[in-house]
Amino acid sequence: MPQRLQDLSILIVDDNPANTDLLQLMLEDEGFDHLAALNDPRQVEPWLQQHPVDLLVLDIRMPHIDGFAIMELLNAHYGHLNIPVVVVTAEDANRERALHLGATDFITKPFQNWEVSLRISNALQNRLYFRRQQNRAVELELQVKERTREVEDTQLEIVRRLALAGEYRDNETGMHVMRMSHMCHHLAISLGCDEDFCELLLRASPLHDVGKIGISDSILLKPGRLDDAERQIMNTHAKIGYDILTGHHSGLMQMAAQIALCHHEKWDGSGYPQGLQGDEIPLAARIAALCDVVDALLSKRPYKEGWPIEQVIDLLQSEAGYHFDPSLVARFLQQLPQMQKIRAQFADTDD
Numbered sequence: 001m002p003q004r005l006q007d008l009s010i011l012i013v014d015d016n017p018a019n020t021d022l023l024q025l026m027l028e029d030e031g032f033d034h035l036a037a038l039n040d041p042r043q044v045e046p047w048l049q050q051h052p053v054d055l056l057v058l059d060i061r062m063p064h065i066d067g068f069a070i071m072e073l074l075n076a077h078y079g080h081l082n083i084p085v086v087v088v089t090a091e092d093a094n095r096e097r098a099l100h101l102g103a104t105d106f107i108t109k110p111f112q113n114w115e116v117s118l119r120i121s122n123a124l125q126n127r128l129y130f131r132r133q134q135n136r137a138v139e140l141e142l143q144v145k146e147r148t149r150e151v152e153d154t155q156l157e158i159v160r161r162l163a164l165a166g167e168y169r170d171n172e173t174g175m176h177v178m179r180m181s182h183m184c185h186h187l188a189i190s191l192g193c194d195e196d197f198c199e200l201l202l203r204a205s206p207l208h209d210v211g212k213i214g215i216s217d218s219i220l221l222k223p224g225r226l227d228d229a230e231r232q233i234m235n236t237h238a239k240i241g242y243d244i245l246t247g248h249h250s251g252l253m254q255m256a257a258q259i260a261l262c263h264h265e266k267w268d269g270s271g272y273p274q275g276l277q278g279d280e281i282p283l284a285a286r287i288a289a290l291c292d293v294v295d296a297l298l299s300k301r302p303y304k305e306g307w308p309i310e311q312v313i314d315l316l317q318s319e320a321g322y323h324f325d326p327s328l329v330a331r332f333l334q335q336l337p338q339m340q341k342i343r344a345q346f347a348d349t350d351d
Contacts, residue, residue, distance in 0.1 A: 008055065012024065013057065013062075019088070020038075032120075057086050059088045059089070060088070072101060086104055159203060175348045182202065187291060190335050205284070209237065209260075211240035211243075216233075220234070241257075268321070294312060
């Protein structure tokens, strides 16, 4: 940013070449280097579109477009640039209207060196202060964005570690939550969901099973099938997860709570804990349920082998309209090559 008044750019507009030449000579004697002059006021707008201007020295009485019209143009289309205007006039009657239109100061004809120098310098001092404040505002905004990003990164890391805590208790791996969350993200993008929804889903879906933290090891880690009473207790993990995550205003936590509560609901209404049906089930939970089951079936675990992809496809097709949203199943199968790439990218280290 310029640190000297002489580094700022000045545009002089007057239909009389003698006036522009004289003003330029006066300002050059004061050390101003970035001067330009226009004798046709119709060239002002093209000039503003192509060149930076820190101060406009403007005559009022000109053919084609007078100084008032140029000031109105500045206000209408270039107000964000906050260009100060020093009006050149010999008529007191013009001053009031010029002030109403935002004139910063006046230079009277005939020109006097001291007046030109002082009034131009004063106007440029204000311009220099404005630009410094503008740059400071940009710096502060960047600092706020950086601090905000750091806070968001910390929040996301806490969420990630909380998700891992739930998965480790269930003999799952951290890569499972990475796979299923990225599959959720990709599926949402392919559906045309908005960017914010897709990003929240990527961050929130790993917390779908965090409620398993509240299930005892005797049930959670039981090697055999659960009896009816144990199954009822296991099913409470959806509500436990919701209770852990709900109550915060952030969109991330709200979506995570929604997914935790509803990811075991089924399209035909036979799921739990609320028996929701069809579109009553939030879209984020429907997506998470599908991607979670697919990755779990395909993955090898100490207690099972991974299913062949053909078997998983058969299951999805048979459960479309029953367990899963049929439109999501159709879209997922269309995106299967990309889903396989995601699984390979986040493969378990011992696979």
